[in-house]
Amino acid sequence: MRPALSRSLIVLVLLMCACDSNYSRKDFHLFVNGVSEDVPGAVVTHEFFDGAAARPYLGRFFTDNSSQRIEVVLSYRVWQRVFRSRPDVIGSMIELDGKAAVIVGVAEPSFAPHGAGELWIPFRSKLV
Secondary structure, rough: OHHHHHHHHHHHHHHHHHOOOEEEEEEEEEEEEEEEEEEEEEEOOOHHHHOOOEEEEEEEOOOOOOOOEEEEOOOOOHHHHHHOOOOOOOOOOOEEOOOOEEEEEEEEEOOOOOOOOOOEEEOOOOOO
16 A cells, blocks of 8 residues: 555544544434334534534534533434424423433434434433
């Protein structure tokens, strides 16, 4: 392998690792209004959405401030499917993996990170 090519590969691998370190895949058991559903998701850093240049459609994303409650950001698709696009979903309590959690945001429709699911909680969460 040529030296220039190997340096390019090393840079590419380092960039891929940096992106993946902002989240860890996790499947969640979501229970809302008597309906149960398994939803693919991820445990993410508060930089996850900034790094992806995402904006919230409703509410907000996570901050680096610690919170006593479990916060959740929904994908636009989950918001439509499970919550029927209710605009008042922010602040709603849900059950996630058997624990109470509060919805703080809905991601914009175009936000669909490959492999990072449809529902996100922060690393500092008590579900981790």
